[in-house]
Amino acid sequence: MSNSYYFTIIGTKDNPLYELEFSSFKNIPTTLPSNYIPGKSQFSQSTKELLPFIANSSLDIIEDLQFSTNLLNLGKIDQFYGLNINGYITQGSIKFIICYDSTKDESNSIKQFFQEINELYSKVLLNPFYNVNDAIISPDFDLKVKQLARKYL
Amino acid sequence: MKFADGLDPYILRQELLKNLFCPIVSLQSTIHVDQFFQSLINDQNQSLSTLQIFKPYGDNVKYSIPNQQFKITTTQLITKSYSSFPIRFEAPITELIFMGNAQVKDSIKQLFSISSLDHYLKQLKDGENDLYLILFDKIITSNYILAFDTFNHPIAQIFIIDKNKDSIEDLRKMIVEFRNFNHFPKYFQIDDLMIHVFILSTDGDDNLFEFQNEIKLKLNVNSTILPIIFRNDDLLEVTIENSTLESDVQRMSMHNCSKSFKISNTIDQILRIKINEFVLKWLLPHMQQQIRIWDDQILQPKKSITNKFLNFKKIFNNDTTTQITNEFNHVENYYYKSSSQQILRKLADWSLILRDFKYSYSIYDLIKKDYSSDKAWIYVSSTQEMCIISLLLAQTQQLQNLQTPDKNTLRKIRHDITEPYMDNLSYTYKSRFNLKTFNLRSLIIVSELLLCMSAQFKISNWWNDLIEKYLINLKNEFDVHLGKDSIVKAILLERLGYNTGKYMSISTTLKIENDEKMEEIEEGMYINHDKLEPTSKSIGMTKFRKSSLYYLLSSLQWEKLNKPIEIEKLKNNIIYQDTYLKDNLLINKLYSN
Numbered sequence: 133m134s135n136s137y138y139f140t141i142i143g144t145k146d147n148p149l150y151e152l153e154f155s156s157f158k159n160i161p162t163t164l165p166s167n168y169i170p171g172k173s174q175f176s177q178s179t180k181e182l183l184p185f186i187a188n189s190s191l192d193i194i195e196d197l198q199f200s201t202n203l204l205n206l207g208k209i210d211q212f213y214g215l216n217i218n219g220y221i222t223q224g225s226i227k228f229i230i231c232y233d234s235t236k237d238e239s240n241s242i243k244q245f246f247q248e249i250n251e252l253y254s255k256v257l258l259n260p261f262y263n264v265n266d267a268i269i270s271p272d273f274d275l276k277v278k279q280l281a282r283k284y285l
Numbered sequence: 286m287k288f289a290d291g292l293d294p295y296i297l298r299q300e301l302l303k304n305l306f307c308p309i310v311s312l313q314s315t316i317h318v319d320q321f322f323q324s325l326i327n328d329q330n331q332s333l334s335t336l337q338i339f340k341p342y343g344d345n346v347k348y349s350i351p352n353q354q355f356k357i358t359t360t361q362l363i364t365k366s367y368s369s370f371p372i373r374f375e376a377p378i379t380e381l382i383f384m385g386n387a388q389v390k391d392s393i394k395q396l397f398s399i400s401s402l403d404h405y406l407k408q409l410k411d412g413e414n415d416l417y418l419i420l421f422d423k424i425i426t427s428n429y430i431l432a433f434d435t436f437n438h439p440i441a442q443i444f445i446i447d448k449n450k451d452s453i454e455d456l457r458k459m460i461v462e463f464r465n466f467n468h469f470p471k472y473f474q475i476d477d478l479m480i481h482v483f484i485l486s487t488d489g490d491d492n493l494f495e496f497q498n499e500i501k502l503k504l505n506v507n508s509t510i511l512p513i514i515f516r517n518d519d520l521l522e523v524t525i526e527n528s529t530l531e532s533d534v535q536r537m538s539m540h541n542c543s544k545s546f547k548i549s550n551t552i553d554q555i556l557r558i559k560i561n562e563f564v565l566k567w568l569l570p571h572m573q574q575q576i577r578i579w580d581d582q583i584l585q586p587k588k589s590i591t592n593k594f595l596n597f598k599k600i601f602n603n604d605t606t607t608q609i610t611n612e613f614n615h616v617e618n619y620y621y622k623s624s625s626q627q628i629l630r631k632l633a634d635w636s637l638i639l640r641d642f643k644y645s646y647s648i649y650d651l652i653k654k655d656y657s658s659d660k661a662w663i664y665v666s667s668t669q670e671m672c673i674i675s676l677l678l679a680q681t682q683q684l685q686n687l688q689t690p691d692k693n694t695l696r697k698i699r700h701d702i703t704e705p706y707m708d709n710l711s712y713t714y715k716s717r718f719n720l721k722t723f724n725l726r727s728l729i730i731v732s733e734l735l736l737c738m739s740a741q742f743k744i745s746n747w748w749n750d751l752i753e754k755y756l757i758n759l760k761n762e763f764d765v766h767l768g769k770d771s772i773v774k775a776i777l778l779e780r781l782g783y784n785t786g787k788y789m790s791i792s793t794t795l796k797i798e799n800d801e802k803m804e805e806i807e808e809g810m811y812i813n814h815d816k817l818e819p820t821s822k823s824i825g826m827t828k829f830r831k832s833s834l835y836y837l838l839s840s841l842q843w844e845k846l847n848k849p850i851e852i853e854k855l856k857n858n859i860i861y862q863d864t865y866l867k868d869n870l871l872i873n874k875l876y877s878n
Contacts, residue, residue, distance in 0.1 A: 144817055146830075146861075181871050182838075188866055189834040195825035196790060212834075264817060 135159045136173040137285060138183045138231040139277070141253065143265040146191060148184065149226070150268040150277070157282050159234065171282070175233070179213070186212050187229045194219045194227050204250070205243045220246040222253065224264065238285070245284040252276055289786020289832055290858055291779070292417050294736035298681060300418070301730060303344060303371045305425045308568060308638055309437060310343070311377040312336045313463070314445040315455065318485055321447060321513075326546050333546055335445060336374060341526045342556050343372040345564070348523075350557050355565065358573055359641045360580045367640065370564060375428050378439050378473070379466045387430035387470055391617050393663070396427050396722040397530045399766045405534050406772045412850035416776050421733070423530040424726050432472035432619035432627075433667045435634045441479040441568055445511075448486045448496060456482065457504055471614075474622040477631070479571045481563070482508035489514060509563050513552055520547040572635055579632040583625050584648065613659040620664070626655055630664070633671065642679035649675060666713035669706040670727045676702060677734035681741055689742040699747065707731060707755070721762060728759045736784060749788045749828070756781050775842035775851070782835030782858060788828040833859045840875050852876075 135156035141149040153173035165174070175183065193209045198221050210217040212231075218239065220228040228246050232238065256268055314322075314335040322335045342348045346369040355370040381387055388394070402423055406416060430437050442463065446456050460480060469475055482500060486493055489512065497508050524545040528536075536544070611624045620627040633648035649672045656664040676698060680690065690698070707727070714724040732755040739745040739752075760777040767773060836858040843851040852875055859872070866872070 146866075182834075184866060184869065185834050185837060185871075188861070189831040192825075192828040192830045197825075199825050263815070 135234050136175050136232065137281070138173070138175070138187065139281070140184070140187045140229050141249075141268065142187065142191060142227040142229060144225050145265060146188065147265060148187075148267070149265070150273070151184070152274070152277060152281070153180075153183075154278070154281050154285075156234070156285055158285070159236075171278075179215070182213070183231055186215060186217065186231055190217045190219060190229055190231075191227060194221055194229075197221075198225075205246055207239050207243075208237075218242045218246075220250070222250055224257075226253065226264075241284045245280055248280050248284070249277065252280070288829055288858070288860070289783050291783035291786075292415055294733050294740060295681075295683075296418065297421050297733045298678075298737050299346070300422055301425060301733075302640075303346065304373070304422060305427075305436060306638055307343075307371045307373055308440040308572065309373045309375050309428075310441045310443060310568070311375050311439040312339055312443050312445065313377045313459065315447060315451045315459070317447040317450040318445045321485065321487065325548060325552060336376060337525060338523075338546070338548070339374045339556070339560075340528075341523050342560050343374045344526055345369050345371055345557075345561065347526075348553075348557050350554075350561050353561055355569065357569060357639050357641075359639070360577060360636070360644060365640075370569070372560075372564060372568070373428075375439065377442060377463065378430065378469070379463060381428060381430060382468055382470070386428055388432050388472075388619070389470060393431070393618070393718065393720060394429060395720060396429060396726060397423065399722065399725075399763065401534050402530055403763075403767050403771050403773055405530060405537065406776070407846070408537055411848060412854075416772070416851075417780055420773065420776050421729060423533070424722075424729055426529050428529055430470070430473070432470070433630070433661075433664045435631045436638070438473060438631070439478060440572060440635075441481055443481045443483055443563075445483040445485060448484050448490060448493065449488065453500060453503055456500065460504060460506070470619070471617075472619040472622050472627060474627075474631075477575060479567065480506050481567055482506055483511050483559070483563075484508050485511045485513060487513055507567060509559055509567070511555065511559050513555055519550045521550050521553045522547055523553070569639075572639060576632060576635055576639070579628055583628055584632060584651075587625065587629070587651070613656075613661040613664075615660070618661070618663050620661070626652060626659070626661075626664070630668070633675075637671070637675055637678075642675045642682070646672060646675040646679060662713050662717050666710035669710045670731075673703050673706055673727075673731055674734065677731070677738060681734060681737040683741070687741075689744070695744065695747055699751065703731065703735075703751065711758075721766075725759060725762055728755045728762075732756055732759070732784075736787070739787065743789065745788045746790045749784065752784050753781060756784065770842075770845055772846055775839050775846065775848075778835050778839035778842060779855065782832045782839060782855075785828045785835055786832035786858065788832075790826040829860060833861060837871070837875075841871075844875060 136153065137155065138151070138153050140151040143149050153175065154171050155173050157171060160170070173180075189212070190210050194206060197206050197209065197219075204220055204222065206219040206221065208216055209219045215231045215233050216238075218230045218232075222228070228249055230242055230245075252273065253268075256262055256270065256273055257264070259270075262268075312335065319335050322338050323333065326333055326338075345353065349369065353368065354366045355368075356364055356366045357370075358364045375381070376384075378387075382389070385394075402420070405423070406420065409416070409419065428437055444456060444459050444463075446459075464475070484493065484496065484500075490496075493510050493512075497510065500506055500508050522545050525536075610621045611626070613620055613626070620630075629648060629652045633645045633652070636648070637645040649668050653665060653668045653672065656668060680687075680698075710727060711724050714720045714727070732752045735748045735752050735755075739748045756777055760774055760781070763771060763773045763777065836855045840852045840855050840859065843849075843855075856876065861869075861872075
């Protein structure tokens with residue numbers, strides 16, 4: 133297990149707004165590959181190709197769950213090809229999805245991460261030049277997400 | 286919108302009744318009959334036995350006669366008629382035992398070889414066949430005789446003789462030789478086997494009835510006449526069907542063996558009519574009679590209150606002979622043929638063959654307890670499997686007045702029967718006996734029957750996750766044996782896509798077409814362009830995206846195997862609304878050509 137994560141924000145039309153791949157700064161694997169760079173995801177090439185599709189397929193479950201729960205954080209919603217998938221849905225139906233290959237249950241830290249991201253996303257929405265469902269290209273947002281990832285995961 | 290194009294599970298249910306849960310009739314012919322049938326086949330390069338010619342005609346769905354009806358009376362004296370009642374023609378049990386196709390001593394063979402299955406599927410011509418149907422057929426088709434499962438025990442034995450060349454004495458010899466065969470397994474009851482004779486007559490002889498009477502008088506065996514007259518009329522192509530994986534692989538390795546033969550139209554008609562006559566006049570009455578006898582003599586006493594007192598009596602009674610015959614043989618894993626346990630299992634199997642699914646479920650449920658108390662684990666797991674199958678077959682009968690089961694029934698079927706039994710039988714097959722193929726067979730049958738049930742009552746929300754679990758289990762089991770580049774994996778991923786695509790979280794049919802129609806805009810109405818577009822009406826009710834993912838994974842597997850036709854077939858099932866995924870490199874790579 134390489135403790136790698138794939139985080140994505142998906143809009144209301146199934147369109148990705150933001151995506152990031154990273155690996156844990158806390159749980160560094162004992163056997164390190166030769167080209168190891170801290171924070172760089174260790175997903176294999178074949179998994180990497182599939183990650184957007186896996187995230188997309190979990191939207192079915194998020195949309196199903198949104199009618200049966202009041203919570204924004206949906207916890208672990210699915211497991212696919214050895215990857216765990218956690219989801220979060222904002223009041224505006226924007227979905228946060230994280231796919232990770234850790235064996236540990238990280239629901240708590242992911243929940244905190246999602247909550248902070250939601251705050252960050254709300255700030256993006258406040259920007260008068262930003263429209264809902266547009267891709268988030270702000271470098272500040274990217275930096276802050278990376279900092280949050282480092283803090284919680 | 287039609288989504289998730291795939292094989293209808295009802296076709297597979299039909300295959301199940303045609304290739305597994307139907308009576309076996311074994312055939313033995315004299316050398317003269319063999320020579321005669323050989324001469325009928327126009328292509329002289331082919332060498333086919335009489336059995337091979339008869340085999341396709343067992344399937345009376347395909348080789349039917351006009352207005353055919355099979356009336357079956359249950360033990361409750363309810364008569365139902367069916368438009369088809371397939372039978373399987375096989376080699377005589379003596380031959381099957383000789384070829385090692387029967388459970389002997391303590392060893393039980395696997396149903397099929399997993400690697401030859403993969404090899405066989407890879408060798409098939411691209412795009413010609415539905416591969417999932419073939420995979421399913423090859424997994425369920427077997428002629429292996431087992432102690433704990435009597436579906437492959439022959440119900441009738443037919444001797445075919447040539448009236449002109451064979452005498453009654455020859456027939457007597459054949460029957461005596463057959464009966465005196467002293468290697469019958471101890472779990473096989475020869476007394477239940479119906480002996481019958483087909484008399485081949487080629488010259489329109491008038492004395493046929495006398496000949497029949499003579500056979501009846503001398504040998505006490507009933508007979509049917511096959512009046513075959515040569516006529517040079519149109520030829521009809523007949524495909525060899527219902528063959529096991531082993532025989533198919535063998536046929537494939539001998540390159541000049543085709544999968545079909547040509548036969549004259551008249552002979553084709555005669556075979557259809559006479560086999561139909563045999564089933565109606567002899568086979569069905571024989572089975573119904575046996576079932577009634579077993580029901581009266583064994584099942585009813587067992588169900589009665591007095592049986593409990595008899596059990597006490599048994600404890601104090603030192604009658605060793607009955608005890609030995611009723612005991613389970615732990616070394617060789619069987620019950621003796623005349624033990625009540627073995628007979629009841631046969632009763633349940635036969636009534637399932639006669640499509641009295643509820644009755645057979647009640648018997649499986651009853652005998653399961655006996656098997657567990659005897660620690661006859663292989664019988665327990667096989668009976669558990671049949672409990673699930675008979676229950677699901679009963680639920681998926683296409684009757685007009687069949688009502689949707691209520692939630693309590695569904696809960697019981699799922700949580701009290703299907704799930705625990707499947708876990709239990711998988712454990713027994715895999716860990717106690719190392720019979721992986723039996724586990725594979727039960728996984729594929731149960732998931733298909735559940736799919737049937739989902740489709741019948743539109744309750745896919747009940748079964749979707751369970752079917753997915755079983756299919757993934759199945760795929761993983763195959764992966765362990767075949768590695769990652771197997772064709773079976775691609776086929777099963779496709780089926781996973783089909784299952785997920787058929788998911789609907791509500792029980793009524795959803796009209797997705799309406800989604801695409803936008804609200805009509807009145808003239809002069811203010812339109813707020815910043816407002817988000819309304820989401821689809823089916824939001825959260827379908828799993829099309831997950832289904833697309835399975836289909837995509839299947840396409841990737843097909844790409845590894847270099848089968849572009851299969852990838853093309855799946856193209857319409859991979860739907861992505863978003864352009865980001867539509868233009869994804871992966872999809873471009875698959876469909877660039």
